Amino acid sequence: MTTAMVPSRLRPGWILGSLGLLVGAIAVAAAVGPAQIRAWDAVAALIDRLPFVALDTGLTDRQSDILWLVRFPRIVLGGLVGAMLAMAGAAYQGVFRNPLADPYLLGVAAGAGLGATFVIVTGAGLPLPVAAFGGAVLAVVLTYGLGRTVRSRSTTSLVLAGVAVASFLTALQTYVQQLNAETVREVFAWILGRLSTNGWDEVIMVLPYVAVSAGTLFLHRRLLDALALGDEEAAGLGVPVRRVRLVVVAAATLGTAVAVAVGGLIGFVGIIVPHTIRLLAGSSYRIVLPLAAVAGAAFLVAADLVARTVMAPAELPIGVVTAFLGGPFFVLVLRTTRGVA
Amino acid sequence: MKRIAGMAIAVLFAACTASTPGATTSEPTPTTPSTKAIAEAVYPVTIEASNGPVTLAAKPQAIVSLSPTATEMLFAVGAGSEVVAVDEFSYFPAEAPVTELSGFAPNVEAIAAYEPDFVVLADDIDGVVGSLTDLGIPTVQMSGLEVQTLDDVYAQIRALGMAVGHGIEAEELIVDMKASIEESLASVEPRETPLTYYHELDSTFYTVTSSTFIGHLYSLFGLENIADPADVDGASFGYPQLSEEYILEADPDFIFLTDCCGDTIQTISARPGWDDLSAIRASAVVVFDDDVSSRWGPRLVEFMRGIARAVSEKDPT
Numbered sequence: 092m093t094t095a096m097v098p099s100r101l102r103p104g105w106i107l108g109s110l111g112l113l114v115g116a117i118a119v120a121a122a123v124g125p126a127q128i129r130a131w132d133a134v135a136a137l138i139d140r141l142p143f144v145a146l147d148t149g150l151t152d153r154q155s156d157i158l159w160l161v162r163f164p165r166i167v168l169g170g171l172v173g174a175m176l177a178m179a180g181a182a183y184q185g186v187f188r189n190p191l192a193d194p195y196l197l198g199v200a201a202g203a204g205l206g207a208t209f210v211i212v213t214g215a216g217l218p219l220p221v222a223a224f225g226g227a228v229l230a231v232v233l234t235y236g237l238g239r240t241v242r243s244r245s246t247t248s249l250v251l252a253g254v255a256v257a258s259f260l261t262a263l264q265t266y267v268q269q270l271n272a273e274t275v276r277e278v279f280a281w282i283l284g285r286l287s288t289n290g291w292d293e294v295i296m297v298l299p300y301v302a303v304s305a306g307t308l309f310l311h312r313r314l315l316d317a318l319a320l321g322d323e324e325a326a327g328l329g330v331p332v333r334r335v336r337l338v339v340v341a342a343a344t345l346g347t348a349v350a351v352a353v354g355g356l357i358g359f360v361g362i363i364v365p366h367t368i369r370l371l372a373g374s375s376y377r378i379v380l381p382l383a384a385v386a387g388a389a390f391l392v393a394a395d396l397v398a399r400t401v402m403a404p405a406e407l408p409i410g411v412v413t414a415f416l417g418g419p420f421f422v423l424v425l426r427t428t429r430g431v432a
Numbered sequence: 433m434k435r436i437a438g439m440a441i442a443v444l445f446a447a448c449t450a451s452t453p454g455a456t457t458s459e460p461t462p463t464t465p466s467t468k469a470i471a472e473a474v475y476p477v478t479i480e481a482s483n484g485p486v487t488l489a490a491k492p493q494a495i496v497s498l499s500p501t502a503t504e505m506l507f508a509v510g511a512g513s514e515v516v517a518v519d520e521f522s523y524f525p526a527e528a529p530v531t532e533l534s535g536f537a538p539n540v541e542a543i544a545a546y547e548p549d550f551v552v553l554a555d556d557i558d559g560v561v562g563s564l565t566d567l568g569i570p571t572v573q574m575s576g577l578e579v580q581t582l583d584d585v586y587a588q589i590r591a592l593g594m595a596v597g598h599g600i601e602a603e604e605l606i607v608d609m610k611a612s613i614e615e616s617l618a619s620v621e622p623r624e625t626p627l628t629y630y631h632e633l634d635s636t637f638y639t640v641t642s643s644t645f646i647g648h649l650y651s652l653f654g655l656e657n658i659a660d661p662a663d664v665d666g667a668s669f670g671y672p673q674l675s676e677e678y679i680l681e682a683d684p685d686f687i688f689l690t691d692c693c694g695d696t697i698q699t700i701s702a703r704p705g706w707d708d709l710s711a712i713r714a715s716a717v718v719v720f721d722d723d724v725s726s727r728w729g730p731r732l733v734e735f736m737r738g739i740a741r742a743v744s745e746k747d748p749t
Contacts (some may be wrong), residue, residue, distance in 0.1 A: 124677055125677055126680070153681070156708075160705040161704070272534070273692075277634050289704060290704030403678065404678035404682075405673055405675070406637075406675050
């Protein structure tokens with residue numbers, strides 16, 4: 092573990108490159124969609140919304156509504172969810188020093204799934220995102236409670252507790268789902284992931300959580316680098332290991348829970364994006380966290396673009412797209428950058 | 433399914449004209465056969481079902497139905513008193529003996545515990561048809577997936593009626609249904625430019641295309657489905673999930689909802705961008721009973737009346 096060999100400063104080229112990717116993805120996503128709106132008009136409508144800019148877009152009221160109330164909120168939500176999942180994935184991988192750790196490691200997905208299924212099945216008055224969020228947080232609290240009762244200083248007990256909680260909650264979720272076969276389609280639609288928006292409501296709802304979670308993770312980027320050396324070494328450097336770990340896990344969980352609440356279980360983003368950044372730009376968390384946020388946003392905006400256009404006017408679940416695009420892309424990066432990480 | 437109708441009628445005639453091998457009931461008198469005599473004379477009867485030909489040696493006395501549609505058909509043809517158990521969703525008509533039996537996760541032991549001499553179901557899940565047949569229980573599958581037209585529905589009613597010894601009532605039911613549906617269709621004026629519709633299955637914009645049975649029913653009224661371009665190749669089996677922006681752009685003349693998910697004209701007009709859709713402005717939003725619009729049974733006449741009412745109330749343009 093020689094950190095001196097690894098670049099730890101974020102080079103401006105990478106920032107500009109990833110931002111360019113994000114802007115490009117947003118522009119294309121704004122321009123293209125199942126509704127027959129001319130691409131330039133759509134982009135103009137997006138630019139028109141920027142402060143101090145007024146463009147004559149020549150769109151009908153209905154077209155403006157489609158863009159402003161349906162297409163744009165979905166792009167923004169995709170960006171927020173993608174950024175959040177990628178950052179949370181990177182943070183989990185750092186805290187658990189496990190390259191396979193993903194945002195759903197501690198049972199978030201199973202808990203959210205149970206909450207969502209419960210609401211879909213009972214038609215309870217609770218909004219689905221709130222129930223999914225509640226289930227996710229409950230699952231992680233359970234995992235933490237279980238993991239702590241095992242007297243062990245390693246993080247292994249926590250990961251194993253996560254596995255136990257996840258399988259238990261998944262069993263419960265499947266049971267509730269089987270009892271109510273008529274809502275299976277809705278449950279599966281949610282599990283496969285879908286960026287559904289009700290205008291800007293979801294964006295406004297997730298924004299504070301994403302800000303707190305992403306901000307906290309970003310502030311811990313140096314401590315995560317220290318943690319990567321090992322618990323003993325980090326403690327030797329004066330890092331309060333247990334506290335840092337708790338705060339980072341809590342922040343990543345909060346972010347994941349809110350992402351899952353509005354997007355369903357979108358897989359692969361939390362693993363593929365951080366690893367791609369590590370392979371290409373460097374493995375310091377000072378590089379990985381900010382770049383993962385931007386690249387994760389760009390990736391999910393692009394994936395959702397595919398989800399809503401490839402079969403237009405029908406839709407494909409976004410989880411299918413992330414897996415389909417993410418898997419091969421990741422293999423490509425792995426093969427072409429051998430030795431960097 | 434057309435084949436079933438043909439087979440069923442052929443069997444009926446064969447039974448009436450030729451002597452039935454193994455039948456212990458007296459031959460119908462050649463002069464004036466009563467309906468009762470015809471109905472009882474057909475055994476053993478063979479009907480064509482989704483699982484192939486099924487032969488019944490005698491009139492069933494203990495029927496188990498795991499299909500809500502079949503339950504409605506059985507009661508409508510007057511076989512209700514022979515039905516001993518129905519699945520959890522067969523709650524129509526109210527007198528149906530609902531049990532905890534499931535058509536989605538069927539349990540052979542639990543079904544056999546009712547000692548049925550006839551089982552009807554819609555889907556052959558986990559090989560349940562084979563298991564029941566192995567137990568010597570005549571089992572008939574009446575699949576909804578094979579129903580493409582109203583004739584397919586009538587064929588299932590006819591075959592089921594034959595199987596349970598209520599063939600005459602089945603024919604009467606079919607005649608009534610045909611008359612009612614004819615009346616609904618006739619009440620709608622033909623239009624030069626077809627009216628368009630969107631049939632929402634749930635709030636994630638799952639819908640049906642014209643290639644489905646329900647879509648076919650709408651097209652009988654000359655309505656055009658906005659979802660048809662979404663599943664041209666049939667990859668979604670006629671049940672695509674639409675993009676919301678596409679629905680808004682297509683601006684259908686009618687929006688048909690089911691009462692599955694608690695949506696009404698109020699809730700959908702609260703969706704961003706939906707309030708100035710033509711269908712919502714013109715109050716051309718119809719909420720159907722989810723069971724009526726998802727079953728292919730006798731209550732289809734209500735569904736057809738609902739469409740007819742909505743379409744005829746629409747101002748001519």
